[in-house]
Amino acid sequence: MGILFSFSVVVAIILLVIAGVSGAGLNFLFGVIFPYIALLIFIVGVTYRVVQWGSSAVPFRVPTTGGQQTSLPWIKANKIDNPTTSYGVIFRMLFEVLLFRSLFRNTKSELREGPMLVHGSEKLLWLAAIVFHYSFLIILLRHMRFFTVPVPTPIEFLEFIDSFFQVGAPLVYITNFTIVIALLYLLYRRLAMPQIRYISLPSDYFPLFLILAIAITGIIMRYFEKVDIVGVKQITMGLVSFRPVIPDNIGVIFYIHLTLVCTLFAYFPFSKLVHMAGIFLSPTRNLANNNRMVRHVNPWDYPVKVRSYQEYEDEFRDKMKKSGIPVEKE
Amino acid sequence: MATKGKPPKPEELSKIDYTPPKRGWMDTPVVFKPGMYCHGTRAKYLEAVGMPNARDWSPAEEDWKLPPEWKEIVLKGIKERLQKYRTFHVFMDICVRCGACADKCHFFLGGGDPKNMPVLRAELLRSVYRKYFTTAGKFFGKAAGARELTEDVLKELWYYYFQCTECRRCSLFCPYGIDQAEITIIGRELLNLLGLNLDWIMGPVANSYRTGNHLGLEPHTIKANIEFMIDDIETITGIRVETTFNRKGAEILFVAPSGDLFGVPGNYVAMGELMLFHEIGLDYTWSTLACEGGNFGFFTSMEMAKKLYYKIYSEAKRLGVKWILGGECGHQWRLMNQYLDTWWGPADFLEEPVSPITGTKFENAKGSKVVHITEFTADLIRHGKLKLDPSRNDHLRVTFHDSCNTSRAMGIFEEPRYIIKNVCNHFYEMPESTIREKTFCCGSGSGLNAGENIELRMRGGFPRANAVKYVKEKFGVNMLANICAIDRAALPTLMDYWNPGVGVCGVHELVGNALVMKGEIERTLDLRGEPLPGKGGTD
Ligand code: HEM
Ligand code: SF4
Ligand code: SF4
Numbered sequence: 001m002g003i004l005f006s007f008s009v010v011v012a013i014i015l016l017v018i019a020g021v022s023g024a025g026l027n028f029l030f031g032v033i034f035p036y037i038a039l040l041i042f043i044v045g046v047t048y049r050v051v052q053w054g055s056s057a058v059p060f061r062v063p064t065t066g067g068q069q070t071s072l073p074w075i076k077a078n079k080i081d082n083p084t085t086s087y088g089v090i091f092r093m094l095f096e097v098l099l100f101r102s103l104f105r106n107t108k109s110e111l112r113e114g115p116m117l118v119h120g121s122e123k124l125l126w127l128a129a130i131v132f133h134y135s136f137l138i139i140l141l142r143h144m145r146f147f148t149v150p151v152p153t154p155i156e157f158l159e160f161i162d163s164f165f166q167v168g169a170p171l172v173y174i175t176n177f178t179i180v181i182a183l184l185y186l187l188y189r190r191l192a193m194p195q196i197r198y199i200s201l202p203s204d205y206f207p208l209f210l211i212l213a214i215a216i217t218g219i220i221m222r223y224f225e226k227v228d229i230v231g232v233k234q235i236t237m238g239l240v241s242f243r244p245v246i247p248d249n250i251g252v253i254f255y256i257h258l259t260l261v262c263t264l265f266a267y268f269p270f271s272k273l274v275h276m277a278g279i280f281l282s283p284t285r286n287l288a289n290n291n292r293m294v295r296h297v298n299p300w301d302y303p304v305k306v307r308s309y310q311e312y313e314d315e316f317r318d319k320m321k322k323s324g325i326p327v328e329k330e
Numbered sequence: 331m332a333t334k335g336k337p338p339k340p341e342e343l344s345k346i347d348y349t350p351p352k353r354g355w356m357d358t359p360v361v362f363k364p365g366m367y368c369h370g371t372r373a374k375y376l377e378a379v380g381m382p383n384a385r386d387w388s389p390a391e392e393d394w395k396l397p398p399e400w401k402e403i404v405l406k407g408i409k410e411r412l413q414k415y416r417t418f419h420v421f422m423d424i425c426v427r428c429g430a431c432a433d434k435c436h437f438f439l440g441g442g443d444p445k446n447m448p449v450l451r452a453e454l455l456r457s458v459y460r461k462y463f464t465t466a467g468k469f470f471g472k473a474a475g476a477r478e479l480t481e482d483v484l485k486e487l488w489y490y491y492f493q494c495t496e497c498r499r500c501s502l503f504c505p506y507g508i509d510q511a512e513i514t515i516i517g518r519e520l521l522n523l524l525g526l527n528l529d530w531i532m533g534p535v536a537n538s539y540r541t542g543n544h545l546g547l548e549p550h551t552i553k554a555n556i557e558f559m560i561d562d563i564e565t566i567t568g569i570r571v572e573t574t575f576n577r578k579g580a581e582i583l584f585v586a587p588s589g590d591l592f593g594v595p596g597n598y599v600a601m602g603e604l605m606l607f608h609e610i611g612l613d614y615t616w617s618t619l620a621c622e623g624g625n626f627g628f629f630t631s632m633e634m635a636k637k638l639y640y641k642i643y644s645e646a647k648r649l650g651v652k653w654i655l656g657g658e659c660g661h662q663w664r665l666m667n668q669y670l671d672t673w674w675g676p677a678d679f680l681e682e683p684v685s686p687i688t689g690t691k692f693e694n695a696k697g698s699k700v701v702h703i704t705e706f707t708a709d710l711i712r713h714g715k716l717k718l719d720p721s722r723n724d725h726l727r728v729t730f731h732d733s734c735n736t737s738r739a740m741g742i743f744e745e746p747r748y749i750i751k752n753v754c755n756h757f758y759e760m761p762e763s764t765i766r767e768k769t770f771c772c773g774s775g776s777g778l779n780a781g782e783n784i785e786l787r788m789r790g791g792f793p794r795a796n797a798v799k800y801v802k803e804k805f806g807v808n809m810l811a812n813i814c815a816i817d818r819a820a821l822p823t824l825m826d827y828w829n830p831g832v833g834v835c836g837v838h839e840l841v842g843n844a845l846v847m848k849g850e851i852e853r854t855l856d857l858r859g860e861p862l863p864g865k866g867g868t869d
Contacts, residue, residue: 053416053420056419057414058415059414059415061668064498064502065741069742072705072712074712075745082741084694096507105503105768111439117796119763129428129505194349197350202474202475203474204426270464274423279424281420283417291672292667308644309619309641312541319550320550323549325575326575
């Protein structure tokens with residue numbers, strides 16, 4: 001049900017663009033107004049989320065430790081999975097954000113005859129996740145050439161690398177394929193693995209369909225239904241320079257692609273996609289395991305009613321004296 | 331109400347079906363299965379510590395005797411906690427439901443109930459959060475994964491949040507570190523606003539408030555118990571060790587879990603420690619009030635946990651010790667490592683811990699001044715301060731179970747292993763993905779080691795037991811060592827059920843066996859009073 005719903009929403013968006021652009025000629029709405037609104041929602045929304053999280057207190061320092069602690073000098077500590085210093089924490093976070101360290105630990109458990117519960121390594125999810133995210137990142141960066149004159153060298157270099165296995169013109173980007181393959185795998189596992197399917201919500205399928213649609217429309221534009229690149233760059237440069245223009249004869253496919261991207265941006269802050277920002281604020285990962293060295297202060301700590309030693313001794317004094325345990329008051 | 335029942339036979343229990351049902355989880359109402367949950371707390375325990383909605387109630391009955399405004403209480407509680415805990419706030423928002431955590435939970439692996447996948451356990455509460463605290467949830471309801479908070483939802487939360495041992499295994503594997511233990515802790519706090527705790531948790535809490543320990547041992551009983559152990563030690567070694575209680579001016583306060591002062595096999599750990607301290611001439615004292623490192627308040631609410639830990643520093647201060655040595659206990663070390671100093675520090679009235687025997691400075695404890703006993707003992711061995719005869723443990727083929735709390739909220743892996751390797755000749759590791767930070771829970775942590783939920787415990791302990799089975803069959807392992815009092819209480823039952831013939835012991839029991847004491851008689855008995863096979867072992 002969730003799958004069909006999410007899929008339909010993506011299809012509906014595409015139809016809406018076709019109707020709006022080809023039918024009603026609302027090119028300015030789809031080409032200029034929506035992108036500005038979407039970007040605004042994205043920036044304000046994500047900022048709002050981060051500020052909200054940031055305003056929640058961190059009463060306790062509770063890192064999840066994933067390796068040997070720092071204790072006696074002759075015991076080798078794992079300074080990254082169990083950091084005690086800020087450097088350690090920075091490295092741990094870099095490993096998490098850049099390499100998906102925790103996901104790399106992934107195992108798959110299987111119950112065999114015996115019974116024997118076997119925990120094998122399972123790196124496919126990690127691989128798909130890495131391929132998807134890096135493809136996405138590279139594609140995003142490559143798009144900077146639409147927003148810059150002249151195109152900065154690093155972006156050109158990225159294009160060069162990405163099209164390294166060049167077979168003909170136009171340039172074929174590796175990431176165009178890898179992102180689709182990775183997305184299809186992520187979708188496949190959501191559908192084919194009973195447990196993952198069971199936990200999936202419409203909001204899990206939607207981003208997959210949406211990003212897949214973005215990638216596919218992009219690929220169509222590039223290799224099949226070619227659009228007027230000069231015209232596109234006029235639009236994009238118009239957007240960044242706040243002097244929006246709408247050149248004629250840019251195919252509707254471009255507007256579909258752009259609107260899907262706008263949808264992604266606008267949807268981002270309200271969805272699970274905020275994991276991009278949230279990962280940096282996760283207290284089980286971004287704190288050091290140094291509670292016994294440096295005191296952590298709870299900002300909302302308040303006094304609690306306790307039972308004092310005096311009350312304890314008052315209740316048990318006779319018994320304590322009789323059994324020879326020292327007391328404060330004879 | 332479920333009573334102390336017998337679980338199904340192991341052959342049956344191990345037929346586990348991991349395929350989820352056809353119907354979605356939101357449309358599948360919770361079914362309370364006998365053997366899978368605990369008794370509700372009695373009113374008297376709640377009253378003893380001034381907690382709300384004290385009344386006798388039973389989870390099996392329709393009417394949970396909730397206060398009329400229960401829903402507002404819970405929603406207000408959620409709102410408050412979103413501001414108080416960044417963990418909770420972030421974890422409610424960023425899960426991508428990738429499912430990496432799904433098969434990491436021992437309760438899911440041992441039972442197959444999809445709501446025991448950590449991600450779904452979280453969704454049970456997250457769905458409520460979405461409904462009342464997010465735009466998408468308010469407008470799109472179920473399509474956005476949101477649902478109303480009803481009595482059935484509340485009961486479902488109760489059922490599954492007391493089927494989580496707060497072990498943090500899910501958190502280790504989650505790409506964002508989403509920690510269901512943290513969510514469970516907060517979920518249980520919410521339930522406690524309505525007086526919905528377990529009898530098995532609230533009883534120890536009430537006892538601990540009054541006597542300082544879960545079992546309700548009064549000061550003279552504590553002393554008597556330890557004196558019994560001293561008698562046993564004398565029988566075994568010919569040496570009468572000395573110890574003191576509530577002695578002012580001692581250098582060190584020793585705080586063990588109270589389980590070690592009472593039943594088997596914890597008492598052997600305490601015996602080993604008594605012998606060790608005597609042998610090295612340690613200037614230490616017990617406190618009859620700070621006689622419990624464990625803290626069932628932690629399974630109730632943060633406030634209760636803080637209350638019950640007041641005794642640690644206050645007794646250290648009253649007795650004027652220099653620093654604190656903590657015994658072998660799992661959640662004690664979650665708290666001593668991650669909470670104690672925040673709750674009751676700064677411990678500026680204590681001194682930076684230094685081993686009086688080796689002169690080693692415990693730099694890692696320079697702030698909170700609490701040292702783990704395996705850190706202390708490993709250091710002694712490293713400096714050659716102990717005379718050890720590991721062959722006295724030759725009748726044992728030992729493996730080591732890392733406790734969840736000391737693993738994933740501390741990271742103490744090498745210290746106990748170093749000790750074991752020095753006091754035993756036969757040590758074997760369980761498979762890599764079941765030890766150290768990836769360790770599996772005993773299945774009975776966080777206050778779930780009751781009798782009436784025995785099926786739950788045997789299921790939850792299955793992954794651990796199964797790894798023990800592996801080394802039992804491969805290496806003939808017959809002893810499961812650990813550094814946790816709950817393990818020592820829970821694992822014997824688990825081993826009898828899944829791996830008969832495997833015993834359970836604390837690390838300092840093994841130390842006590844191997845420790846060669848000055849002037850001791852020829853040892854013919856181990857600490858359990860059982861005849862020691864001839865030197866050189868049986869194999
Ligand atoms: C700091 C940046 C980011 C990090 C560290 C990060 C990390 C991750 C990780 C570890 C996963 C879980 C593995 C998986 O299911 O693929 C994931 C899932 C996902 N991420 Fe990201 N991410 C980041 C940014 C983004 C961005 C910018 C997007 C897209 C707009 C995105 C979209 C997704 C989606 C759609 C999934 C779910 C895939 C599925 O359904 O299986 N992420 N992310
Ligand atoms: S591993 Fe983390 S992000 Fe993935 S489903 Fe579990 S809690 Fe959610
Ligand atoms: S904390 Fe442990 S018991 Fe609780 S959901 Fe996670 S893995 Fe399961």
